Amino acid sequence: MWDTSNDYRLLVAEKSVELFLRTVEGANLKxxxxxxxxxxxxxxxxxxxxxxxxxxxEPSAIVTTPQIDLLEEQATEIVEALGGNSWHRQFPELANxxxxxxxxxxxxxxxxxxxxxxxxxxRISLGEIEDPVMGIDIKKGEILSVSKHPExxxxxVCNVNLHQRAITVVTNDLEVREKNQVAxxxxxxxxxxxxxxxxxxxxxxxxxLKDVKGDLGKLPHGIPLxxxxxxxxxxxxxxx
Numbered sequence: 001m002w003d004t005s006n007d008y009r010l011l012v013a014e015k016s017v018e019l020f021l022r023t024v025e026g027a028n029l030k031x032x033x034x035x036x037x038x039x040x041x042x043x044x045x046x047x048x049x050x051x052x053x054x055x056x057x058e059p060s061a062i063v064t065t066p067q068i069d070l071l072e073e074q075a076t077e078i079v080e081a082l083g084g085n086s087w088h089r090q091f092p093e094l095a096n097x098x099x100x101x102x103x104x105x106x107x108x109x110x111x112x113x114x115x116x117x118x119x120x121x122x123r124i125s126l127g128e129i130e131d132p133v134m135g136i137d138i139k140k141g142e143i144l145s146v147s148k149h150p151e152x153x154x155x156x157v158c159n160v161n162l163h164q165r166a167i168t169v170v171t172n173d174l175e176v177r178e179k180n181q182v183a184x185x186x187x188x189x190x191x192x193x194x195x196x197x198x199x200x201x202x203x204x205x206x207x208x209l210k211d212v213k214g215d216l217g218k219l220p221h222g223i224p225l226x227x228x229x230x231x232x233x234x235x236x237x238x239x240x
Contacts, residue, residue: 163217
């Protein structure tokens with residue numbers, strides 16, 4: 001019998017709902033969107049996740065439950081409430097320069113939440129695996145551009161292509177270059193001196209992995225287990 005109450009995928013999903021609720025309640029999102037509808041749909045998610053917590057079903061059975069379908073439907077409803085598939089574009093257009101750093105952090109948190117919920121079925125489909133990194137996505141990316149952090153000489157800001165979307169990752173590896181093939185852990189966003197990082201590059205030993213194999217936007221191949229250690233720690237910290 002699988003202990004669903006300790007499944008990291010469900011634990012991170014529930015925590016991401018809490019993050020979304022806090023973010024939307026406190027964010028200054030200017031534009032045409034339905035805050036009430038977004039909050040109501042998110043609150044419904046908590047009961048669906050709680051039902052899965054105490055189901056003690058095998059992962060293969062969880063993915064066929066109505067709760068999984070309802071979570072995806074509620075996530076879709078939230079996207080619509082935020083303004084549709086291009087929701088993340090309207091808010092920056094209406095923000096002034098002073099508002100943008102905080103807005104970027106809020107939008108990154110919303111994206112993390114939606115990605116966590118909409119990717120839940122695929123992660124659970126991987127089976128009975130007791131590992132904190134199962135709660136998040138690990139994807140292969142390609143670095144599109146690299147620039148110096150405006151406030152920190154020992155940090156670089158990377159724009160990373162994940163096939164279906166691009167994200168910003170802040171790294172302290174000063175050897176990263178355009179076209180590096182990297183493994184990215186899509187973690188809860190973190191702000192580094194005014195720049196929001198939406199993930200973390202995986203690395204083992206000196207520096208990050210820069211020649212990762214696999215399809216862009218998919219789970220990379222042949223990642224050393226030790227490269228996952230920091231991501232594990234950050235997932236555990238998120239859950240505390």
